[in-house]
Every structure is written in C-alpha cells, then in structure tokens.
Amino acid sequence: MNLKRQLLLVSLLALMLPWAGCEFIRETESALRAGQQEMLAGTARALANSMARYAEEFPDRIARTVAGEQIFLHALNNRPRIDGYIDDWLLDLAALKTLRGNDGQVRMAVGTYDRMVYLYVDVSDRELVYATAETMVLDDGPRYADRVTLVSSSPPYLEERIVFAAEAPGAIVSYRQDSYGFAPEPAITAYWQDVPGGYRIEAQIPADMLGTDLGMVVSNTSDENQRGVRISSYSGRRPPPAVHQASELRQVAENLVQTGMRILITDSAGWRIAAAGELTESTSNRSFGAGWSARIYDLVVEAGEVAASAEPDAGGREQQPYVSAALDGRETAGWFRGDSNGRAIVAVAAPIVEDGEILGALVVQQDTDRILSLTNEGLVRLINVTLFSTLIVAGALLGYASWLSRRVRRLSLAAEAALENETLHAALPSALAEDEIGDLSRSFSSVLRQLGDYNAYLRTLASKLSHELRTPLAIVTSSLENLEHESLSESSAGYTARAREGADRLRRILSAMSEASRVEESMANFEAESFDFRKALSSTIDAYRDVYAERTFNLDCSSPSVPAKGSPELLIQMLDKLVDNAVGFSSVGDTINIGLDVAGENLLLSVTNPGPPLPDRMRSQLFDSMVSVRGAEGSRHLGLGLYVAKLIAEGHGGSISAENVDGGVRFEVRLPA
C-alpha cells in the first residue's frame, strides 16, 4: 500500500467528527424523547385513572377468540346515500371486514349516523340466483336464492333476522323475521347492485331495530333447489356483541384532550370505543426533504415504527404491540416516525383498571415536532460542517501525501539514475529540505558519494599499485642482474635465476595492472581514422589462429568490407581481451565465433564461445575493474581484461554487453558506424 493510500486511510479518522456529532444528536434526541414519553406516560396514567370511573361505559369482557368476530360500528360523519356505493361513507377501504366465501371474498362494513345503522356488503358470487316471490320468504323453503341476512339479538331475547334478497337489481325490499313472523320491513331501505363477479348491497336500518349483538350471514347458492353455502361473520351459535362507540367516554376524553394530542380508548379486546383530539400536522419548515439528508437522519436517529401505524386502526381494533401490552396490564410507550416528512409521534398506552379488572386501554399520542425541528436543524448544520471539514482534512492529507510520495519517488528515481549512469556525485532532490526526506536524501548522497569514491579508488587502484610497486621491483631486478655478474656457486645461480623468473612475472603482472590507465590515456587523445574493420579483423583472426592453435576461429561477416571509424589498434586490443576471455572459458578444440554485422547505425562485433554460463550475480559487475568470475585456477586474471574492453568500447561511443546463449557465452560490442 503506497503512502497516499495510507494517509487517505488515516484521514478516514476525520469521520470520527461527524460520528461524534451524530452520537451527541442521538443522545439529545433520545433524552428529549424520553422526557416527553415520561410526561405523556404521566398524562396517560392520570387519564386512565379518570376513565376507570366510567366503568359502566365499557362493554363486558368477552373471550379473546370471539373478539375478532365482533362487528365494529363505524361512526360516520355524514349520511350516505343508499345506492350500492360505499364512496360516500368516507371510510378507508381498509376498514372493510373481510370474510372468506366459496366464490371469493365477502367484504362488509357497518356504520352509524344519526340513529341509523348502515350496512355495506360486497359479495363475490360467480352465479347469481335471484329470489322469486316464493323463495323470498323462508331461509329453509323448497326454493333458495342468494341473500344476505343480518342477525341481531339483545340477550336474553330471541334473535331477529333481516334478510336482503333481490328479485332484480336496484332498490329492494328487505324482510324482517322475528318471533312474530316474517314480513317486509318498509323502515329499511336497501339497494342491490350487480357487479361483475358478484353483487353489492347497501342498506339503512333504524338503530332501534337492531340488538346489542350483531352478525351477518351470506347464503350463496348456484341452484334455486340447493341450499347452497352459508358464509357467516361469527363462528358460535349466536353472534357476538357489536362494538358501539361509547359517546360518554368520548365526551370525557374530549374535555381532557390538549392540542396536538390524541386520545384513544379501547375496550378490553382492543376495539376502539372512543377517540378524541387530532395530532397537529407538521408545520415546521423542514430544511431537508426526502433526499440524502433524510436518509442520513434515518441512519443517525434511532428508528421508530412508521408513523402511519400510529393512526387509529381503520378496522376499529387497535392491535399495535404497545396497546396489546397495555391490555395485558402493562403501561407501554411506542415511538413512531414518518419516513418522508420527518413527522414523529410518541405514544403511550395505559391500562384502564377498575377493581383489578382491566376494562380497556387508554392511548395518548403526541407529536414530537419540537424535538424534531431541534435535532433536524442541529443535524443539518452538523452534517454540513463536518462534511466540509472532513473533505478539507482528507483533501489536505491527500495533497500532502501526494507531495510526500512524489518527493520520495523523485529521490528514489534520482538515486537509481545516479547508480545507473554512475553520476555518483550528482545532487539529489530534496537535499536542502530540513525534514526526514532531506536527511534521507543527504544520506543517499553520502552513500552514493562513498560508492563513487570507492569505485574511483578501485578503478585507479591497479595503476596506482603497479606504479608504486615499480620502483621496488626495479631494485630487485637490478640487484639480481648485478648479482649475476658476481661469481656464484651453482646453487646460488639457480636461486638467482628463480628470483629473476619471479621478478619477471611480477613485472608482467604490474604491466597488466597499469594497462587500463594506459588505455584510458590512449582513449583520451586518440585520433579516429577510417579503416576497413573486416580487413583488420581477418588479419587479426589469422594471428589468433597462430597464437591459440588449440581453438578454431570462425569469422562471421556477410559484407565483404565494413568501413569503420575509430582507433583500429585499440579496437583490436579490445578484441584481444574478448578473445582471451573466450579462450579462457572454452576448452581445447572448441570453436570461437567472431561476428561482425552492420545493424542500422551501429556496428555489432560479437565473440561467442562455448563454455559455462555467466553466473547471474556477476552480470552487472562483469565489466568492472578487478572483478573476475573465474575460480581459483584462473588466478592470473586480475579481472582487468573486460574492464579494458569496456573502456575501449565506451571510448568509441559504444557499449558492451554479455549474455548467456545456448551452451555458451556471447559478448557483444555495439559501436556507432
């Protein structure tokens, strides 16, 4: 991972800032909400206590299993027209109670308005069977028809039935059946409407005609001779009590309710029997809408349930967990939040208890607009400020990292280039900087300088050494030569001869050691002359054949003449070194190939010999002074030959390289033509 990425990663720490801010806002928000909940809980408890005084207003407790079959009487706000349409009930369609029938759903609703009870039934029926005069009368006659029966009773009295069947669509006559008989009931208005796949009935029944308990049965037949299927709203023998609005409780609640607060009162089954107050619609000017900031807000603030579920249940039965908990005797708080408008509601449900019996639950709901607007504003400001500062921090760090890594990269490139070009005294970038990179640059410089000095020392070592040794060697040889003129015993003469031999060898070694400096000297003031390289090469190779009789030499040159510019003597001397090297690494009988080629602007001179490959580790130093890849047996080699070859090649503006080829080694000199 490079420096830039590392610092970018570090800059992520700046995200701590918004995180901390969010934590703070979350804390504030939940503290405020907890306060409001606390307050609301107090209100709810007080209200529940006062409601307990109206115990007689609450319906009797009934079995939980039956509670779902109770019919809720919706309090309507206007008088509907009896026309088979439910639109004018102004009721949420979710308020319709659904029964499962054999041809599909049966949906129904019952409402009250001004001492009238309204019924709406929507029956799915694949095959309508209309009534006739004779089928109209009895449920269990010889003939049957599709019909809806409203069953009501006021225990312990007998139940009554109101039957709706149609001889034709449109306004229909309904029949009332009670212990006195079965007769058309003119007080009831009803309308039958055929719709594709079924029919709808809307009816208006005077409230005093119905008892406390209410149920509905739909008879669906496809053949007037068959009894058909009964679809009933209740499972027991008798219908359960209907849920009536407790107007007394509503009045009490309305007296107690405050603005921006809603009170719901349910019976012990959760049916809402009174409601008062309205939540204020959010009016505060939101500085953010449904975009990204709302999403951030969602992330930051503890999620509540969706606000819609805080609304009174359309079907009339409050079944939110917090209400259910209150009905079990536990005072519980709920927390609702809108997804788009930021509307939030705190709700508390408290049980209404009288003599240890839970009569119902009291739900108090309140808007948390003030908290919201407070936290929203803070959040928006926080997000803006921290986002901005985080961007600045990240940007600054990124820029800083780029700058830093560029400096380091420049330094390393410069150091590599200095090594490559052997300009070891060149100034490196950042050398004047006072930071650690400056230090690094300076240490690099000093390492490179030392390396350069060392290299220069090595380069001159051989010639210096030979120079310094020449005088003592002259003393030795001249002494020996003088000694030879004395009368010596035979053994002394032998020793002297051996000493002469040794001194002679020493002289040759010293001469080889100073060769490089003499070649450098010649390079410095040689005059380039034009000559035919091929001609020079063939005569030289003839000479090699004499000198190295145990090798075969092969000249590989396609053109009959190769004009070249330079010092032929030095170039031949370079070839001598390469051939000497090739001979040293090959064995008796091997063929040494000398190639000369014109490649574009360059002359390519190559010497290829069979033999062991070059070790990789020596590759780069092969042409350095005093470097030899030979083992101990080649100790007469000081590693100057290839260095001399390199000096000559580079002195001619060329280059020299070595590579392993199949079964041997190939040296190649590239010279400008």
Place this chain on the structure above:
Amino acid sequence: MAKRIAIIEDEAAIRDNYSAAFRREGYAVDAFDARAPALKAFDNRLPDLVVIDINLRDDVEGGFELCRELRARSSDLPIIFLTARDSEFDAVSGLRLGADDYLTKDISLPHLMARVAALFRRMDALKKPQGVESRMTRGDLTIDTERMTVQWQEQTVSLTLTEFWLVHAMARYPGHVKNRQQLMDAAQAVLDDNTITSHIKRIRRKFIAIDASFDAIETVYGMGYRWLSA
C-alpha cells in the same frame, strides 16, 4: 680515458645498482640524489652521458628541470630519462625537452647498457667522417647504422634511440611483418602493446612532418608492422 656517466636518482638502492653496473662496464660514474648537487658538480665539468630520474624525492618534476638546464649547456650531451612514470604524456614531455631516450625502470640492466653503449657509439660516429659502408638505402629512406641517423628524401628525421632501432628493424627487410616481440628485441626494451603503438605513431608523425604522403609503415592488425618499399 673512461667515459663519465652521471646518474641522478633519489632511490639509493637503484642508484647504487646502476652505478655498479656502469662501473663494471668500465665507465666512471658520478651519482647524485638530487638536482642541486648534480648541477653544482656539472659547473666544473659536464659528464659524457646523463641518466635522470624525473621524480627526485620532493622535487616532483626535478628531472625535467635538470634536463632543460643541461640541454641549455650542451646541445649534444646524451640524456636518458629513466623513470617509474610510464605515462605517454611524461614520455612526450621528456623527449620534447631534448632527451635522447625515455626509459621506464622496467628495463633490464643489459638493455640499459646496450643503449648507453649505442649512444656513445653514435657520439663517436658523429665525430668521424661519414662512411659509405654503414649506409643502407630503401627507396627514399637512408639509414646510417653507425651514426644512427635516418634520412627521408634526404632530410634528416630526428629519432630517439628506440625509434631508430624500430625503424631499422622494419626497414632492414622491407615487406616482412615484424611482430611486437621482434620489435621489442630490436629496440632492446620491454614494451607493451600500447607503448609500441605509440612509438610507431610518433615515428609516422615525424616522417609525415617531412613528407605528407608518407605511408611506408603498414599496420598488419593482430600481427605487427612492416616497411613497404616504394
């Protein structure tokens, strides 16, 4: 009377060895370790031949200075540089000051003796009238083996002893390639490739100074050199 040779050499061991060798050959030897005492002695009497080391202890270029002063006093006094300095530049400087030969300390005593003898022989020969029998002619080239002088197109080419011997060795059998070893033997010296190359170059330059179209010395690459007869 024995010829008198002066040796100016700061290294006592070498000085003594050379002195002993010269004395053995029958020369009288004056040995000095620095420039000042040598010059003082030369005020009284000039020797017949001088062997000078360039580097005289702290007097780094002392040998050159000495050569210049001696040449000022006598134009025909044979002067030989004998030094550890083997650079081309030093050799050229020394010869330009009028030295008759520039030798490195690699040279063996017998070779040195041969050179000294040759120089004396030349001195003697120059005093005598020119003898025809010692003359050798190869086209434009005339070599006087006694006086060790060379003429090209009847103009004298001034060569050092080493150069003379190299030309002589090549021109004796024109057309024959003389390899490096043969040339070295002829020049009574141990020379390496680069030194022979630069000698040949200097010789060519000297001839070209007289005759711009001179090309009698041919390089046979890898082998040596040969004299081309016109």
